[in-house]
Amino acid sequence: MPTLHETLEGKSICICAGSGGVGKTTTSAAIATGMACRGLKVCVLTIDPAKRLADSLGLEELDNTARRVDPQLFEQHGLEMDGELWAMMLDPKQTFDELIARQAPDEESRDRVLENRIYQQISSALAGSQEYMAMEKLFELHTEGDFDLLVLDTPPTRNALDFLDAPKRLTQFIEGKSLRMFMKPTGLAAKVAGRGASVALGIFKRIVGFDLIADLAEFFNAFSGMVDGFQARAKRVNKLLADPSTCFLVVCGPQGEPIDEAVYFHRKLVEAKLPFGGVIVNKVHYPAECLRTDVEDLPAVLAEKLDDADLAQRVAANFSDYQALAERDARNIDHLASELRTKGVIRVPFLDEDVHDLAGLAEINRYLFATGEERVAMAAGRA
Amino acid sequence: MIVTGKGGVGKTTVAVALGLRAAAVGKRTIVCEVASQENASRIFEHTVVGFHEVEMEENLWSISIDPDESMREYVLLQLKVRAMRDMLFRSRIFNYLAAATPGLKELVTIGKIWELAQLDRKVKSGRKYDLVIVDAPATGHGVGFLQTPRTFASIARVGPIHSQAKTLDRFITDHEHTGTAIVALPEEMPVNESAALEHDLREEVGVAVDRVYLNGLYPERFSKPEAERLAGLAEREDDALRAAARAALSEHGRARSQRAQLARLRRRVQAPVKTLPFLFEPELGVEAARRLSRRLA
Numbered sequence: 299m300p301t302l303h304e305t306l307e308g309k310s311i312c313i314c315a316g317s318g319g320v321g322k323t324t325t326s327a328a329i330a331t332g333m334a335c336r337g338l339k340v341c342v343l344t345i346d347p348a349k350r351l352a353d354s355l356g357l358e359e360l361d362n363t364a365r366r367v368d369p370q371l372f373e374q375h376g377l378e379m380d381g382e383l384w385a386m387m388l389d390p391k392q393t394f395d396e397l398i399a400r401q402a403p404d405e406e407s408r409d410r411v412l413e414n415r416i417y418q419q420i421s422s423a424l425a426g427s428q429e430y431m432a433m434e435k436l437f438e439l440h441t442e443g444d445f446d447l448l449v450l451d452t453p454p455t456r457n458a459l460d461f462l463d464a465p466k467r468l469t470q471f472i473e474g475k476s477l478r479m480f481m482k483p484t485g486l487a488a489k490v491a492g493r494g495a496s497v498a499l500g501i502f503k504r505i506v507g508f509d510l511i512a513d514l515a516e517f518f519n520a521f522s523g524m525v526d527g528f529q530a531r532a533k534r535v536n537k538l539l540a541d542p543s544t545c546f547l548v549v550c551g552p553q554g555e556p557i558d559e560a561v562y563f564h565r566k567l568v569e570a571k572l573p574f575g576g577v578i579v580n581k582v583h584y585p586a587e588c589l590r591t592d593v594e595d596l597p598a599v600l601a602e603k604l605d606d607a608d609l610a611q612r613v614a615a616n617f618s619d620y621q622a623l624a625e626r627d628a629r630n631i632d633h634l635a636s637e638l639r640t641k642g643v644i645r646v647p648f649l650d651e652d653v654h655d656l657a658g659l660a661e662i663n664r665y666l667f668a669t670g671e672e673r674v675a676m677a678a679g680r681a
Numbered sequence: 682m683i684v685t686g687k688g689g690v691g692k693t694t695v696a697v698a699l700g701l702r703a704a705a706v707g708k709r710t711i712v713c714e715v716a717s718q719e720n721a722s723r724i725f726e727h728t729v730v731g732f733h734e735v736e737m738e739e740n741l742w743s744i745s746i747d748p749d750e751s752m753r754e755y756v757l758l759q760l761k762v763r764a765m766r767d768m769l770f771r772s773r774i775f776n777y778l779a780a781a782t783p784g785l786k787e788l789v790t791i792g793k794i795w796e797l798a799q800l801d802r803k804v805k806s807g808r809k810y811d812l813v814i815v816d817a818p819a820t821g822h823g824v825g826f827l828q829t830p831r832t833f834a835s836i837a838r839v840g841p842i843h844s845q846a847k848t849l850d851r852f853i854t855d856h857e858h859t860g861t862a863i864v865a866l867p868e869e870m871p872v873n874e875s876a877a878l879e880h881d882l883r884e885e886v887g888v889a890v891d892r893v894y895l896n897g898l899y900p901e902r903f904s905k906p907e908a909e910r911l912a913g914l915a916e917r918e919d920d921a922l923r924a925a926a927r928a929a930l931s932e933h934g935r936a937r938s939q940r941a942q943l944a945r946l947r948r949r950v951q952a953p954v955k956t957l958p959f960l961f962e963p964e965l966g967v968e969a970a971r972r973l974s975r976r977l978a
Contacts, residue, residue, distance in 0.1 A: 318687060319688035319689015320688075320689060586927070600925065603914060612929075613925050613926065613929045616932050617924070623963070626964075650931050650935060651938065652942070654868070654870050679927065
């Protein structure tokens with residue numbers, strides 16, 4: 299199987315995707331760090347209200363601009379940075395505002411949108427708008443071409459797939475063709491649509507309240523000059539995602555549920571003809587190289603060595619528990635590999651120390667970029 | 682009781698354990714999922730429950746709240762004239778508006794939770810529940826989710842939605858009857874996030890935070906002197922003895938760093954912290970949830 303370094307060779311975009319709580323942010327940061335160590339100028343992007351990326355890179359603050367991470371921070375942990383590592387945390391609202399400013403035909407239409415209450419809601423709250431803004435920023439940075447590689451940590455959605463549909467959903471919403479037609483029920487459109495639609499609109503107004511409908515109408519009118527621009531852009535974003543220089547990595551955990559989600563996500567990537575690069579399983583319990591069954595009556599042997607039967611029992615019980623988890627992880631990963639028809643599963647072990655600082659990041663980085671054999675040796679404490 | 686927390690911390694398991702606990706002491710309880718994930722029915726090894734109140738055990742029901750179904754039910758309750766409803770559901774413009782209005786899905790979902798919690802149920806032949814447990818969306822989305830009624834009340838300034846959104850906001854922020862529980866893990870970043878979440882829930886949403894559950898705490902199986910003896914064993918021996926000693930040392934290290942995180946969590950949150958043990962079993966099913974539920978007594 300290729301190493302992660304080989305997988306990412308010649309790629310300009312790496313998208314880390316997976317459900318929440320599987321260590322995506324740390325993985326993205328470690329991948330970006332690893333490629334920067336190999337001489338590339340890399341930028342890692344995240345949309346993360348919890349500022350996890352800033353935490354794991356030891357940065358105080360991240361905002362909508364790329365900031366260079368001090369290479370000396372990594373030298374202390376044995377990582378030599380031949381290239382450059384930059385990090386950016388996205389503010390979806392600000393990104394959206396910038397996009398409107400760029401797409402608006404004139405200042406007046408820009409302000410009409412920015413001041414609209416519906417816009418103010420959707421720019422931060424509409425499902426998918428965060429995801430869309432991540433794609434938008436990725437596209438912008440790619441077009442500017444300042445970096446060799448962009449690593450995107452996808453937003454922590456419950457459904458890892460949301461962001462694939464985000465550009466489409468958002469443009470459909472903004473387009474609002476049918477709605478705008480009905481908002482002015484005097485024109486030709488109303489005649490075509492017939493009485494039923496205007497009655498339906500009437501009922502909807504009664505349920506929702508008239509002023510909300512009026513705000514929506516105002517919103518769509520304000521947007522009307524930008525629809526084409528948005529659509530064209532969404533198309534280019536989708537093209538970029540499908541480009542062979544883009545690489546999707548699926549990140550998951552070893553438990554049944556995250557594994558099932560990874561399988562589902564991989565299937566969706568294939569269906570959407572997006573370039574799948576590999577799968578990373580975090581927090582794996584590696585099996586011990588020698589099993590409890592290798593020694594006849596382990597508790598007795600332990601008791602003799604330790605001269606403490608009670609402690610020996612506890613050590614043996616703990617070993618069994620650990621082995622059970624290792625066997626479960628191995629089973630789940632086998633299932634994952636066969637579903638994905640790949641042998642290239644990168645297993646990052648469940649480290650004794652909780653990973654939240656640069657030392658942890660450096661450790662994860664070593665595992666990510668190793669070969670399969672090297673990983674087994676490292677996990678067993680031999681390397 | 683709204684169970685919140687970041688992704689992957691075991692919210693569903695804790696929600697089900699809380700449900701089992703309440704049911705065991707005779708409370709008629711329903712566990713609601715809100716993102717059509719069906720994780721709770723998975724724990725019960727039950728087939729998909731969907732938008733139905735399905736009995737899992739004595740006194741314990743489960744439902745997966747689908748926003749489209751909730752919207753439909755809401756309209757049904759609002760419009761008594763059948764012809765009008767049928768026309769509305771068939772209408773493209775209605776479906777379009779319902780999908781396009783920001784936050785409407787969240788609002789009708791919370792509306793359904795409110796409806797389940799009423800003693801005088803709006804739904805015909807609806808059961809009365811003593812406790813409604815909600816498995817909320819992951820952090821970040823969770824705070825926004827609970828804020829939807831207030832946001833809506835301010836967007837729709839007048840009209841029926843305005844007054845209903847106000848009712849729902851009062852329901853969420855009623856400290857006497859509605860509370861939240863945060864599920865955390867004993868690791869650095871989840872602890873930070875739980876503290877931030879508690880702050881947002883209290884200050885921004887205005888909801889009561891009753892308890893923080895620290896999930897997945899390793900047992901302290903070995904004392905420090907014992908760990909030192911085992912370290913010696915790990916160096917001297919080979920094979921299975923070495924592997925067993927190493928596994929014990931890993932457990933000792935994790936248990937210790939987790940205790941440090943527990944202490945940090947206790948310092949940083951106002952709500953009382955209750956710990957739940959890590960369960961060393963391959964898949965967490967209903968029996969595992971039941972064992973956790975006994976710890977909630």
